[in-house]
Amino acid sequence: MNVYRTFAIVSVIIAVFVLIVASLGMIATTGVGEPSYGYLNTSQLNSINVTSPGVHVSRANSTIYVNSSSIIPVMMGPMDTSSMYSFEILGIMNPTIVVKEGVMVQFTAVNVDNDSYHNFALSSRGPPFSSMGSGMMGGSGYMTTMHYLPPMSSGTYAYANFTYVFHSTGSFWYLCTYPGHAQDGMYGRIVVS
Ligand SMILES: [Cu+2]
Incomplete structure (x- = not known):
């Protein structure tokens, strides 16, 4: 040779x-990987919207426990809940997510709303959120960025994937940064312990 x-x-x-x-x-x-973007059909959406082995869902406490590195599917703007300005994660609206320190989570955020843009960002700052929204990098405290994903159309769902390693303990938040949405309740808490 x-x-x-x-x-x-x-x-x-x-x-x-x-x-x-x-x-x-x-x-x-x-702690963070760049998001990748794409589209899912309904059966692909159903196949990713499942509970990973490292995840425990407590409906009674509206809490999701992430005990080891896992994939967390996040439905943005579900149509069958009391408010379209919400997230639905493993069947719970705006759950508290409790993560063990050092765990890597892959979030797959899917826009299931049929008439609004949404995104899913992690932040060290909690409510109250401004009605102005915060744009991508407008406010302080953001730990991740994501484009606004377009609404679902004809059974096609926009999604974004990113990984985040929760290195430090404490309280964090997830929210939609589209103007007005977090203020209208589109957010939840993350506790790293
Ligand atoms: Cu939104």
């Missing part, structure tokens, strides 16, 4: 390895 060709192949393998390590390192140091 040609020695140059072998050298080239080995170089590519090393470069890919370095890239993987670097991107993992970025998630570990910043």
